Amino acid sequence: MKQQLAQILTDVVQQLKDQGVIPSDAAPRIHVENTRDKTHGDFATNLAMMMTKMAGMPPRDLAQKIVDLLSDHPVIEKIEIAGPGFINFFVQDTAKFDVLAQIFEQGDAFGRCNVGQGKSVLVEFVSANPTGPLHVGHGRGAAYGASVANLLDAAGFDVCREYYVNDAGRQMDILATSVWLRYLQDQGEELTFPSNGYKGNYILDVAAEVRSQFANRLHKPAFEVFANVTPDEGMEDGDKEKHIDALIERAKHLLGSQYYDVFQIAVDAILGDIRDDLEGFKVRFDNWFSERSLMDTGVIDAALEKLQKAGKIYEQRGALWFRSTEYGDEKDRVVVRENGLKTYFASDIAYHFNKLERGFDLLIDIWGSDHHGYIPRVRAAMQAMETNPDALEVLLVQFAVLYRSGEKVAMSTRSGQFVTLRELREEVGSDAARFFYVQRKSEQHMDFDLDLAKSQSNDNPVYYIQYAHARICRVLEQAREKGYSFDLQQGMQNLELLTEEHETYLATELAKYPEIIARSAVVYEPHQIAYYLKDLANGLHTYYNASQFIVDDDNLRHARLTLISAVRQVLRNGLALLDVSAPESM
């Protein structure tokens, strides 16, 4: 309907050009909007106001000219000019129910569209270091990324969901060493755990796994481990960074190749836990991309070589630098350190290089907003590799600030003090958590009140929507139990009996669903789905309270049950985009 109006208006603009009312090279944007206020009709356009300058004519006069050019349309009841120059369209009530046929025909596919035109897009999200369990901060990125991916899929993009596994680098060495030290403590060694090591209880579990595989074969005396090690923070001449690095060196030296066994056990255990966790959160990935595989297959060297050939790499103070300032970054960035080790950034250049090689049309990176300073250098690398920098879209997610009993909860991965995603899921449920996260615009700061989320559900709007779905299921079930017939075909033939305000409201609302998907997909805003579903559920609840659905009048009953069946389908489709379940009873 909306598109039809847009088409009609496009024709009118052409006629205005022909008549010389507006210049022939004018290209006004045709915009048809859903009205907020029913007295303004069903659709409105601001076309006259947009063109007032190019036509040199007051908007209302121009609006009149446009209306005069509009030919009769079968489903348009009337057209009005209102306010400063809006043109309001009133659609015949019966036409508003046309969407129902489409809903039943398309079923679960209703709402899908093709604005993506099959373009391939890689959505990379979560990508948390496998150094510990996911916490509630990661949860927001996971919920947002998964919903964005679902949305893009529904909008006709060919989506690949990917998790970048940082299974290389110093943090992982710190992890492996932390595990080994805990193992040694378990073996009865007295030692002071490094202040910079990972202290969470999950490390003890991994250490236990090491023991079950190696018994006491990795046992070394503590005095040997700590021999000649730079003192830890708090001691004389102490330095926590040097201390942990020295311990890593000792671990590698004393364990030899078995160090990598410990390392692997740690990565497998923690990554396995993360996978389980995400699975329980209904967040699924098509690909888990290993950072180490970039090294093993020489992609990093290839990418650096490419930059080198382009003259974008230079040497200074023993390190290799990338000229990111040539592309607007604040300063040039080191890719190979003085000690010969490649930086994380080098891996990331290679990773994005690899993503491009795989032939995606669009790359979406979803990062925590604390990484925003990183965007210019990655974008710079993309440009230096002579690719279209617009192929990269970085979406930032603000961290959720946790509150418990009105107090801000301090969190730090290293200290092991954090609320895990798993804990959150177990306490509030996956459905509520997913919905709660995605309700807010991603770049908005978000206060996550744990007491509220954990408290029994009244404030969790997800129940409100699920309840609407369950209610419909229950009504249909009741009709059966009470021996009332319900036939969709007959319902479709009697839709003209649906004349109540609540009924036309619901039909109008249902018709909006496809465009909500299209719009929210292109701007990566799944919260629009959440708000839409709340509105739709509200419409249903209101209707439920106002009207009896299971009535003796056969035709009316068929029609009403048909309408709520359509509502049920759309609720189900929308909830599926958010990976929230649509229960049949509650």
Next chain:
RNA sequence: GCGCCCAUAGCACAACUGGAUAGUGCAUCGCCCUUCUAAGGCGAGGGUUUCAGGUUCGAAUCCUGAUGGGCGUGCCA
């Protein structure tokens, strides 16, 4: 210091991306269960959209500045 993001009712958030009288949920107050689930509905109060300018037919939305908050500013990841 410099850079990026943010600021909307007491609280948490929307506002179709520049449109008409800025909405929704909590919370507060008043109604509605002998009825298909009250995990629901209806109604009321609550606003100088942080402040000051600017752009235009029209601004919560765009521009400039101020204020307040978050983050970043490593040869860490």
